[in-house]
Amino acid sequence: METRLRILLLTLACTLVGGCASVRWPWRGDAPVQAPEVRAEEAEADAPPVVIEPQVERRRVTVPKIDTENFGVGFYFGEISIEDFTAVPLIGLRADYHITEDFFFEAAYGKAEAGKTSFETLGGNVQLLTDDERQFTYYNLSLGYNLLPGEVFAGRSRTMTSALYLLGGVGSVKFAGEQNFTVSFGAGFRVLPTDWLAIHIEAQDLVFKSDLLGVDRLKNNLQAHLGVTFFF
Amino acid sequence: MTRRSTDRAALRRFGLLLLVALGAPGASAAEYLQLFVTEPYLELHTGPGRGYPVAQVVERGAAVDVLKRRTEWFRVRTERGVEGWASERDLLRATLADGTPFTLNRGDRAGYQTHRWESGVSLGDYAGATLISGFTALSLTDSLKIELSAGQFLGDLSNGYLLDLGLNQVILPHWRFSPFLMLGTGWERTEPKATLAVPQDQDSQTAYAGLGTRYYLGRRFFLRGEYRHHTVFTSRDSNEVKEEWKLGFAFFY
Numbered sequence: 001m002e003t004r005l006r007i008l009l010l011t012l013a014c015t016l017v018g019g020c021a022s023v024r025w026p027w028r029g030d031a032p033v034q035a036p037e038v039r040a041e042e043a044e045a046d047a048p049p050v051v052i053e054p055q056v057e058r059r060r061v062t063v064p065k066i067d068t069e070n071f072g073v074g075f076y077f078g079e080i081s082i083e084d085f086t087a088v089p090l091i092g093l094r095a096d097y098h099i100t101e102d103f104f105f106e107a108a109y110g111k112a113e114a115g116k117t118s119f120e121t122l123g124g125n126v127q128l129l130t131d132d133e134r135q136f137t138y139y140n141l142s143l144g145y146n147l148l149p150g151e152v153f154a155g156r157s158r159t160m161t162s163a164l165y166l167l168g169g170v171g172s173v174k175f176a177g178e179q180n181f182t183v184s185f186g187a188g189f190r191v192l193p194t195d196w197l198a199i200h201i202e203a204q205d206l207v208f209k210s211d212l213l214g215v216d217r218l219k220n221n222l223q224a225h226l227g228v229t230f231f232f
Numbered sequence: 233m234t235r236r237s238t239d240r241a242a243l244r245r246f247g248l249l250l251l252v253a254l255g256a257p258g259a260s261a262a263e264y265l266q267l268f269v270t271e272p273y274l275e276l277h278t279g280p281g282r283g284y285p286v287a288q289v290v291e292r293g294a295a296v297d298v299l300k301r302r303t304e305w306f307r308v309r310t311e312r313g314v315e316g317w318a319s320e321r322d323l324l325r326a327t328l329a330d331g332t333p334f335t336l337n338r339g340d341r342a343g344y345q346t347h348r349w350e351s352g353v354s355l356g357d358y359a360g361a362t363l364i365s366g367f368t369a370l371s372l373t374d375s376l377k378i379e380l381s382a383g384q385f386l387g388d389l390s391n392g393y394l395l396d397l398g399l400n401q402v403i404l405p406h407w408r409f410s411p412f413l414m415l416g417t418g419w420e421r422t423e424p425k426a427t428l429a430v431p432q433d434q435d436s437q438t439a440y441a442g443l444g445t446r447y448y449l450g451r452r453f454f455l456r457g458e459y460r461h462h463t464v465f466t467s468r469d470s471n472e473v474k475e476e477w478k479l480g481f482a483f484f485y
Contacts, residue, residue: 065265066300101302149284161278161284171364181362
């Protein structure tokens with residue numbers, strides 16, 4: 001009798017404990033998750049033993065960026081012959097953008113200080129322009145065309161790419177107290193000792209209309225310079 | 233003899249160490265894009281241009297490292313260390329390491345319609361003076377843009393500067409030939425030429441309305457022609473009206 005009672009009580013206790021476990025208490029949010037875990041373990045036990053675990057991770061291909069070298073900046077030194085004034089040294093800055101293998105844009109800013117006219121030199125104390133007015137500055141935006149691309153050879157083992165190019169552009173010249181719209185055209189020769197460096201020899205004519213000496217006249221200002229450009 | 237050879241070996245080791253110390257960081261720092269040739273062969277030219285002779289070929293299946301790009305040409309290095317220039321057209325037929333084709337964002341019609349920024353330069357006429365100007369626009373939608381333009385005008389009577397800020401509404405952005413309308417405000421500085429009686433610089437506020445058209449050229453480039461009608465608010469009794477015409481070259485990015 002005692003044994004029966006004990007079995008009954010034990011059965012009741014088991015049912016209660018089991019029942020409590022199956023009740024979803026609000027403070028035990030993780031309770032239902034346990035069930036699938038048990039199922040997964042069972043499934044694993046039933047499955048045939050795995051010889052090789054197929055854990056091949058797919059290699060992630062990161063595509064490195066290609067270094068594009070279409071932009072170049074540089075500087076130049078040369079000589080400019082300012083019409084009616086003497087030929088004087090010139091310095092300037094330039095920037096290039098290569099659009100295609102044939103065409104490029106070029107922006108340039110140059111500076112020179114005009115000398116004396118023959119009249120001033122011969123006339124003694126005569127001064128036509130003040131020191132400020134003698135500053136000759138210009139900028140221009142040009143379109144360039146690589147007319148004759150090629151290669152040059154330095155010695156037996158060194159080859160450098162090169163190009164003879166044409167330039168045409170617009171800009172302005174500030175000189176003698178006035179600023180005028182300027183049309184520029186010219187040609188240049190470029191040699192690249194390395195991929196990131198170019199050496200240029202360039203000749204350009206800056207043409208503008210001026211009435212400085214009383215009548216409207218076209219002024220031609222020829223310049224030639226040697227420069228370097230760094231591509232990046 | 234043995235002594236000399238150990239010396240030589242030590243020197244070689246020292247040289248190797250020096251190489252590792254100097255060369256290795258540089259070599260490991262640069263990581264290049266690797267492409268695989270899928271055509272029968274890839275031609276390598278001696279320079280970045282169609283006229284440069286083909287000095288090497290890379291066979292199908294071989295890999296090349298892409299070192300740099302200049303316009304439509306790519307400097308590549310083969311597995312054997314040979315360098316040369318491959319054309320964009322040829323490289324676009326190569327594949328990446330995972331077998332997917334190599335693609336390049338060169339700009340297309342879809343980009344012409346939908347892009348974030350555009351910039352350009354133009355040449356024109358502003359009330360009889362020659363105008364050199366540049367602009368940058370930020371797209372709010374495919375058709376509505378905020379536009380900033382700046383220019384210098386050079387004339388017989390006066391020179392000066394312009395700065396305009398306004399809205400630009402492209403009417404048919406999906407067309408190759410797409411017209412647009414503009415409305416905005418700006419600032420104008422006029423510097424009369426010294427030969428005039430009373431030279432005096434003048435700063436004025438302006439307002440403008442205008443229309444124009446764009447024409448897609450290819451890749452990232454398009455032409456742009458426009459007309460702007462400026463009203464210059466002067467300190468005198470009446471306002472001045474100035475007309476601006478210009479044609480330019482622009483690109484989007």
